[in-house]
Amino acid sequence: MDETTAQAVASCAAAAKQAAPALAGATDEAVDAALGEMAARLSAARAAVLAANAEDVAAAEAGGMSAGLLDRLRITEERLLAMAEQLRLLAGAPHPARSVQLGTLPGGLRLVERRRPVGVIGANYEARPNVTVDVASQLVKSRNAGVLRTGSAALRSATVLVREVVAPALADVAIDPDVIQLVPSADRAAAAALVTLPHLVPLVILRGSGESTRELGQLAARHGVRTLAHADGGGVLYVDVAADPERTRDLVERGLDRLGVCNRLNLLLIHADRYDAVLPAILDTLRELGVRPSLPPHDHAVGYEWALDAEREATVTIAPVTGVADAARVANEETSGLAATIVTEDPAAAEEFLAGYTGTGVFWNASTRLLDGFKLLGVPETGINIDKVPGPRGPVTYPDLCLRQYAVLPG
Structure with missing residues (x-):
């Protein structure tokens, strides 16, 4: 693995982990305000987003990208408006209770189930620039920091979306914008590096072609990193x-x-x-x-x-x-x-x-x-999980991106 690429990913992961407490401790109101600001800034940065995306599409067409993949890559005026509307709807979606009383234990002790953020969640996705906003917004809503990695086809679009929309919206509400990191390298080795940092990024969302996603999932397992993989469909x-x-x-x-x-x-x-x-x-x-x-x-x-x-x-x-x-x-x-x-x-x-x-x-x-x-639940998804094990299955959305903790407290 190229050392420069690996270091770039590790630096993003370290920055996200350091900033994570700022988001984990944010109020519901601050989180929702950040999402509302993202929607506003997406509209305000419309020209820059569309221009960057036009460059991505032109380069992909010159490289012979198929019509279906080009359709995924392209951001139109209509799709940009839909992205902003989804952000506004997500801002208004209810927050799950952070603490739920389950009952009592002998001795008058109380049993409470608490929801905690994972900490830092990674995401690897290919030619889908809208996924940059979908995943970033889901992570913010669930109070998880994130490290996003996309391929060369969508990197211009993703860079503008993070720089002009996501980061300033977080800063506007006094949440450290470093909680959402975009890996600046389009090198495929960056995807491999992202799934090999269990102490910084313990969970990675994988979206992309079946074979490459399966390979990343296997590499992650060897390094003790858990994945939510969306590899196959149809x-x-x-x-x-x-x-x-x-x-x-x-x-x-x-x-x-x-x-x-x-x-x-x-x-x-x-x-x-x-x-x-x-x-x-x-x-x-x-x-x-x-x-x-x-x-x-x-x-x-x-x-x-x-x-x-x-x-x-x-x-x-x-x-x-x-x-x-x-x-x-x-x-x-x-x-x-x-x-x-x-x-x-x-x-x-x-x-x-x-x-x-x-x-x-x-x-x-x-x-x-x-x-x-969005069609089923009214909020964007990070991907669709088809694993045959307990856990989030189907469209994975912000309530799924948490850890369960049992707390035993005095009565």
């Missing part, structure tokens, strides 16, 4: 024998409004008894959307995630299944377990699918595109 749509054709068409269209996102339609399963009847209409819809079907026999895994394939992201896998149980089995065993939808007018079939699918989000006559922190 939404599943099961068309039941009792599916309404118009509703099916609508869900296919909704699932493919953006191709470079994790919760888009990736695998379309069709009941074998209806396969030949409904397939032509589905193929027509895909053709109108400019999306290519991958039909049996497949030369790839059924759950292959097309959003991560820069050459073939405008693709949906289609496969027949024998019924509801088979659809749930395929979604459970052959995909990442992010999200799955059943389209049907039969409540019994829907209930069977809801009970059988074990993934992070399950939907009936609704698009997997709804599996998103």
Whole structure:
């Protein structure tokens, strides 16, 4: 690992840790005021943000970045306004109680559960400049300092967002702006360095392509750093024998409004008894959307995630299944377990699918595109966790970024 890069990351982590108490001890009012200032400054710095982002997009286009990744990278006027609105909504969201009375113990002692910040949380993400604001705001709301690392594609945009929006907003309310650090290096080695500092950054949020994120997760584990990883995605749509054709068409269209996102339609399963009847209409819809079907026999895994394939992201896998149980089995065993939808007018079939699918989000006559922190919970997310262990699962938001502490106190 390059020593200069490693030192840059370590310096950011040390600065964040030193500043962390300023945020941990801040009042609810100060935290919410900081978020409100971020929203105001995002609007005031609009020209600088859009200009930096235009440079990032131009460089990415010259480098041959795919259309889906370019869509993730680009900040439009509309998206900038949405980012500001999300900050305002987050500022108004309730703070979880810091202390909850659980009961009493023998001797008249009181048992209290307390919520404490982690301290410093890292975040590694690629060509998504809006994630800079999403993660920074979630960390501030949860009173955690942070070290953010993004790749070369979005570094200009991220730098302006931290310098012109996040840092001055914190300073405005007398919170040390050093609590949010942006690693100034685009070197990939910075991501590796970030997950090897357990005493400075004990938890790192990982977002990005499946393989690189898994590798970082393994490296983190070897160094005693915990991760919340969002490596794999891909939404599943099961068309039941009792599916309404118009509703099916609508869900296919909704699932493919953006191709470079994790919760888009990736695998379309069709009941074998209806396969030949409904397939032509589905193929027509895909053709109108400019999306290519991958039909049996497949030369790839059924759950292959097309959003991560820069050459073939405008693709949906289609496969027949024998019924509801088979659809749930395929979604459970052959995909990442992010999200799955059943389209049907039969409540019994829907209930069977809801009970059988074990993934992070399950939907009936609704698009997997709804599996998103803001769409479901009204606040931005740091990522979507699909781990099969206790802890935050699904969209991870500010109430999840805490440690539980038991306190035993005199009665």
